[in-house]
Amino acid sequence: MSGGVSGGRRSLSNDPSAAPLYWNGTDTAANDRAHVFHSWSAQALINPVAIAGGEGSWIWDFDGNRYLDFSSQLMNVNLGHGHPTLVAAIQEAAGRLATIGPFHANADRSEAARLIADVAPDGMNKVFFTNGGADANENAIRMARLHTGRHKILSAHRSYHGATAGAITMTGDPRRWASEPSMPGVVRFFGPYPYRSSFHSESPEQECERALAHLDELVMFEGAHNVAAIIIEPVVGTNGILVPPDGYLVGMRELCDRHGIMMISDEVMAGFGRCGEWFAIQRWDVTPDLICFAKGVNSGYVPLGGVIMSDAIAATFDERVYPGGLTYSGHPLACASAVASIGVFREEGTLHAARTLGDDVIGPELEAMAERHPSVGEVRGLGAFWAIELVRDRATREMYVPYNAAGDAAKPMNDVVAAIKELGVWVFAHFNRIHITPPCNTSHDDVRNGLAAIDKALEVADAHIA
CATH class of the missing domain: 3.40.640.10 (Type I PLP-dependent aspartate aminotransferase-like (Major domain))
Structure with a gap:
């Protein structure tokens, strides 16, 4: 991973000497591939990132690459990682x-x-x-x-x-x-x-x-x-x-x-x-x-x-x-x-924090982003729950990738998601949508930095617009 948003965490591990012997990237990846059967996946076609830790709105792998968790994993880590x-x-x-x-x-x-x-x-x-x-x-x-x-x-x-x-x-x-x-x-x-x-x-x-x-x-x-x-x-x-x-x-x-x-x-x-x-x-x-x-x-x-x-x-x-x-x-x-x-x-005050995040930061930033990118058809949401819907044509609203796209048909969307992750932001995507769902207590600065990375990555989507 190169580039990326700034921010973070106190350390890459709390106490490495206290971790079990298998707590390393090499063994984790090898054991995963040999023994773990993953949900919603063709097993031979995936290469999961081995995550070593997380704190607040951030996760990191065993190589020290950091990601701002804009998916809250599966929209569940509402209070962030490692809340004491x-x-x-x-x-x-x-x-x-x-x-x-x-x-x-x-x-x-x-x-x-x-x-x-x-x-x-x-x-x-x-x-x-x-x-x-x-x-x-x-x-x-x-x-x-x-x-x-x-x-x-x-x-x-x-x-x-x-x-x-x-x-x-x-x-x-x-x-x-x-x-x-x-x-x-x-x-x-x-x-x-x-x-x-x-x-x-x-x-x-x-x-x-x-x-x-x-x-x-x-x-x-x-x-x-x-x-x-x-x-x-x-x-x-x-x-x-x-x-x-x-x-x-x-x-x-x-x-x-x-x-x-x-x-x-x-x-x-x-x-x-x-x-x-x-x-x-x-x-x-x-x-x-x-x-x-x-x-x-x-x-x-x-x-x-x-x-x-x-x-x-x-x-x-x-x-x-x-x-x-x-x-x-x-x-x-x-x-x-x-x-x-x-x-x-x-x-x-987490409920207020989530409402403020949506009203004052995510909503306005996404509206501005939509004005800049012809690939953005609509942005919508509330609180810490938002989506960017990508299109091929704003006038016809043709989806950026077909409904339930797979294989080569899904590649344009996969390329956009890969570009976002390369910039240090972990997102959830479904069909032609990128979901913006950070922990509800994420700082406004971190959210703005994460959205700036997505803004940059959407140039990949714009390049596919005729």
């Missing part, structure tokens, strides 16, 4: 009680549930803990089906809900295809996307109205009495950072209330500060029936997810056995880190 409060909480919890089964009451688990319910909308007081986001969504649809006695689940075409059997069925992008046929009863709808409207809308207001009319009609054709739930990402994550027009989520809530349908808000990516709120749906003052969370609840330091349920759904299982469970439901180390994380959010 979270690390200490995990260490202290391990000394008290490293693990205990979910059939016991546990102080860390109970306190985490209390704090999560405290930041959730009113009337949502019970938490079922899972290991991550996919199994949170699995359990949410199980709860909705049992509560309503119905079986159909409506999910959006542009969505991602996880890779387990039910969650991948609800997912609305091509990663679902290889798992089909799968869980029955899932019906897909088109959500709002003003830039590429499926409804030929000419304004966000029109997009909202037409998207709701489409959903209402779909419910009619599927039979409202058959529909247990509608699951949505309040701000669509991997599939576009799509912020809904004002009124859309309110309209969906009204539709669900009208037909007795449960509204599930998948906040796995959008929640816990990513959009400048505890849960993104609170931005529009909407209360769903079920909230699924993971990722940012403890910045992924220990696997943790869960479902927050309405009091009405919780009451369904007061005297009826809930047919679900996990060995590590509410693992004490994970819950201790969640307790610490919520404390950090409050003490350090």
Whole structure:
């Protein structure tokens, strides 16, 4: 890696003499290639970077190359790497009680549930803990089906809900295809996307109205009495950072209330500060029936997810056995880190920091970038959750690479991402989009420097514009 943004960390390792013998780049790479099977990858075609450490918004490899983490890994390291409060909480919890089964009451688990319910909308007081986001969504649809006695689940075409059997069925992008046929009863709808409207809308207001009319009609054709739930990402994550027009989520809530349908808000990516709120749906003052969370609840330091349920759904299982469970439901180390994380959010003003980052830095900088680069079709987002959509032609909005591009067709996008990483910024890209999702507490200077590197790298994309 040459060039790059400045900034950083205290040292490349805290105490090299204390590291195990295998803690080196050579053994890490060799063992990875020989024994690790990676997700979403053709194994012989990848060459993972061996990461040695991280601090704050930075990660580095064993050769000392530093990267500003503009992806928060998988949009989960919301408080950055190595936050001392979270690390200490995990260490202290391990000394008290490293693990205990979910059939016991546990102080860390109970306190985490209390704090999560405290930041959730009113009337949502019970938490079922899972290991991550996919199994949170699995359990949410199980709860909705049992509560309503119905079986159909409506999910959006542009969505991602996880890779387990039910969650991948609800997912609305091509990663679902290889798992089909799968869980029955899932019906897909088109959500709002003003830039590429499926409804030929000419304004966000029109997009909202037409998207709701489409959903209402779909419910009619599927039979409202058959529909247990509608699951949505309040701000669509991997599939576009799509912020809904004002009124859309309110309209969906009204539709669900009208037909007795449960509204599930998948906040796995959008929640816990990513959009400048505890849960993104609170931005529009909407209360769903079920909230699924993971990722940012403890910045992924220990696997943790869960479902927050309405009091009405919780009451369904007061005297009826809930047919679900996990060995590590509410693992004490994970819950201790969640307790610490919520404390950090409050003490350090993380929600305000994320909102300010979006309003004062990322948004204005991306708008200026769009003016400079003909390859940029649209920029959009809020908080620490943004996307740059690249195009071949601004007038026609032709995607910079085709939908679900692979191989040679994906090379132009891969070249742009490689140029960004060469400048010392680690980004997440999906199809024709570059996502800007740094930790919520990243300094304004680091974000500006990272955006400047992306600005420079977009010259690679501009060169492909006819």
